[in-house]
Amino acid sequence: MALTTSADSPVPVSEISRLIGGWIDRLGAVWVEGQITQLSRRPGAGVVFLTLRDPSVDVSISVTCYRRVFDAVADVVAEGARVVVQAKPEWYAPRGTLSLRAAEIRPVGIGELLARLEHLKRALTGEGLFDPRHKTPLPFLPHRIGLVCGRASAAERDVLENARRRWPAVRFEVRNVAVQGVHAVPQVIAAVEELDADPSVDVIVIARGGGSVEDLLPFSDEALIRTVFRCTTPVVSAIGHEPDAPLLDLVADLRASTPTDAAKKMVPDVGEEQTRVRQLRDRARHTIAMRIEREEHGLASVRTRPVLADPYRAVETREDEVASLTDRARRTLRHRLDHAATDLEHTRARVVALSPAATLERGYAVLQKGNGQAVRRPDEVASGEKLTARVADGRVTVVVADS
Incomplete structure (x- = not known):
């Protein structure tokens, strides 16, 4: 709709911006081809800003899109890439700027190939x-x-x-x-x-x-x-x-x-391997030489010890110890035997002193019945009963007279 305006009755800027925005909102989505010349992806921002340029006539237009739309092609699209964009014109009334709101971005040429x-x-x-x-690792050779x-x-x-x-x-x-x-x-x-x-x-x-x-x-x-x-x-x-x-x-x-x-x-590399072999061979020689030298020093140190420098000395020392222990054992055994013999003599003397045979030697006799029972009281025997009288040198038979 045409506006009637004059120098005396102008229209406010906001009204003009509103009218332009309303006219642009009636436009549908379009497919646009161009080259990306500027690209702005701010960390954390949900919107990506880019500039689409027509190289043939050097005309540019601003494009915005949600991050998810751009992330779908972010791996194959960068500044300088040619793309085809499905977008809807959008008017920003506060600043009076026109841009395109992209709903889909497709790479063209190499970009499309890279996307596939x-x-x-x-x-x-x-x-x-x-x-x-x-x-799978490669074989060495x-x-x-x-x-x-x-x-x-x-x-x-x-x-x-x-x-x-x-x-x-x-x-x-x-x-x-x-x-x-x-x-x-x-x-x-x-x-x-x-x-x-x-x-x-x-x-x-x-x-x-x-x-x-x-x-x-x-x-x-x-x-x-x-x-x-x-x-x-x-x-x-x-x-x-x-x-x-x-x-x-x-x-x-x-x-x-x-x-x-x-x-x-x-x-x-054959040269590197030969050098490495020589180095390893030299290191092996050095290691073996050091090992042999260490063992020689160790052997010399062991040979200086008394047990190897004069091995008979240890045998002789042990021989003296064995002889000393043998003499000590003999003395101890002899002392023990002498002490045991003395104890035995004392015990024998006590046994002899307490033996009934010693009593018989002094003139006593032991009367025994026929069953071997010793007679201790006169009433244990009857008149005319035969008894055996055991004396020191033998036995005699006696007859009990009237008691």
Whole structure:
């Protein structure tokens, strides 16, 4: 609706701002393509601010979105990225500024490709394909190395020359395949499966030189990632240069920054190993020499002890002790025997003094009946009874007269 205004009857700024906001609110959501030139994500803030620019005519517009909207593409979108935004125009009345409120952000070109790779990466991570527990350590010195690379490529030359320079005896099984394009994935998968089935191959290296994200896309293919995960032979990823990070780097047992780095990590350096062997041999000699010297000092110290310097002295000392103890034992035994003999004589004398035989020796006699019973009183015998009278030197028979 047109307004009637004049210098005498102007319209307040707030009214103009309100009318503009009402007109803009009637506009629907639109899809806008542009390049992100400014990006502001404040810690803790729930809103992200960015500026969308059209490089062809150098026109920019402010865009706001909730953090959850931007976090969905935060891993693949940064300043300078081209995006497509679904947004609704929004008028901020207090300052009279126009901006877009984004409801969805989609990367364009490389950004879209990176977004798909990020989604695949998250899915495979959730399945555990990149778990370090599944990594297999490389052997110290592989006898045969399987190499998957492009034909007559710089990557093949770098791996072969650097590996043989470090360890001349190393042997390779080379499989030349397409490393980009539609045939790259099936050919790389077939070569990896063939080398994994060969029991003589100890390590498999997948190598390629640098390139764009699109060129390295086959090495982030899901089928190839799952094939490498199933391999029982350790796999080394040597794709591109240091900044390049295809998904093959995550599933491989070892990631090399370049093909040259892969050669250095697969085989030891013969010169370094010879130096290490010499150092270990010298250390072993020194350790053995020190051990022998210590034992010699210990043996010399033991030999200076009296028990070894004059071993007979200990025997002689013990001999004197044994002789002294023997004499002491004899004296003690003799004393005990003499004391026992004296006690025996005294006891014998007492026994003799108290013996009935001694009484008989003094003229006494013992009368016994026929049953051996001793006669103690006259009334125990009858007249005419025969009794035995026992005297000192024998026995006599007596007859009891009238009592």
